Amino acid sequence: MKLLDTLHRWTGGLIGLVLALLGLSGTILLYEHLWIGLPGTGDPLRGDLATVAATTEKLMAMPGTQGIIYADERFGLHQMRFEEGVGAYASQSGEVVTRWASQWERPELWIFDFHHHLFAGDSGEWVIGIAGLCGLFFVISGVILWWRTRKTFQLRLWPKRMSRPSIVMHHRDLGIVVAPLLLISIVTGTMMIFRPFAMVMIAPFGSPAEAAKAIEPPKYRGGPLAEKPDYTAMLTEARRRFPDAEFRILSLPRKPGDPIMLRMRQQAEWLPNGRSTLWFDAATGEVLGARDALAMAPGAQAFNMAFPIHASKVGGWSWRIVMTISGLSMAMLGSFAVWTFWFRRPKPARRPAKKAALAST
Structure with a gap:
């Protein structure tokens, strides 16, 4: 148990700040559709084929357009994608609302990049994945260590005092309460970063090999991009195949020979951008x-x-509040773990002074 306690403290001290920042940034992103604050963000969704097709033709005709993330019921603007880091928001009638030349001009974009990549691309994903696995150990070991002190349990939203003993007690008791929520956040987040971990988690639902094969996009080869692709015909065919589905993402080829891709979300799909x-x-x-x-x-x-x-793309406001509690708790537990480990460590006990033992003869 002493070894487990030592590993738990060192895990918190070394990775706690990363988990805290991920919890805080994730909580902010849960409400991005409310604080972006641009005209049209609250417009009702106009998903009929005629409107979407006309707007698509208009937006895709703009020079440099690489794709569109279509508006949905939560966010009423289309997001246009140009070269890397460049983009724009447009209304559902095709009028550009705002443009940006870098992600640093839009807080929702750089916060998202931090939460998913730590501003470091694939290397950042590895760090986040490792942090997720450490966080999983942190939660499980914390539950085991709490059991021996369960009789002193006291639920507090904030430490009684900012002393190390009070913070440690608060950390322990708050941690056991939010442990199930933290597990959900950490497990689902790590699944999106580490594919082997995801395959282990989905194994009870079916063959991981079949799942991995189904998730991988097929490889199709076609001709070079036409000067004026008929997007209306494509959207019409897509609606014929999936009559109840929403248009979600339209992407042009990244290199010659690649196809144009259109993602849709059927009503029974949880994923906001769909996989159809x-x-x-x-x-x-x-x-x-x-x-x-x-x-x-x-x-x-x-x-x-x-x-x-x-x-929190499902479950409405009730689930969003649950994940907010999880994110803020992770931010608090992680930051306090780092603070107590590095700046409030207990002072080593002083050795009693040796008494003189000289006896006169």
Whole structure:
């Protein structure tokens, strides 16, 4: 138990700040649709084919446009994507509301980049993944260590005093209360970063190998991008195949020969951007392939639920409040763990002075 206690304290001291910042940034992102504050963010969704097709043709005709993330019921603006870091928001009628030349001009973008990559791309994802695994150990070991002090349990939202003993007691008792919420946040977040961990978590729902195969996008080859692709025809075909689905993401090819990709969300899908996908030949607009997310392997469907649970994209306000408690608790527990470990460490006990033992003869 002493070894477990030592590992728990060192885990908190070394990785606690990363977990705290991830918890805080994640909580802020839960409410981004409320604080972005641009005209049109609260507009009702206009998802009929005629409106979406007309707006798509208008926006995709703008020079440099690489794709569109369509408006949804929570956020009433389309997000346009140009070259890396450059983008714009547009109304559902196709009028540009604001542009940016770098993600640093939009707080929702750089906070998202920090939460998912720590501003370090793939390397940052590895750090977050390792932090997630450490956080998982942190929660499980904390529950085990709490059991021996369960009789002194006192729930406080804030430490009684800012002394090390009070902070440690608060950390221990608050941690046991929010442990189930932290597990949900950490497990779902780590699943999105570490694919092997995700495959272990979805194993009870079906074959991980089948799930991994279903998740990977198929490879299609087509012709070069046409000068004026017929987006209306593509959207019309997509709506025919998935009549109740929302248009979510339209992406142009990254390199010659790649297809145009259109993602849709069927009503039964939890993932906000959906996994129901169509691929079109960039030269002719012909359908190269389609994937029905609701027909994917059970394990793949379980994997697709990780993000909406983690980001509170399901469950309405009640689940968003639950994940807010989880995020703020992680921020508090992680920051206090670092503070007590590095700046409020107990002073070593002084050795009693040796008494003179000389006897006169």
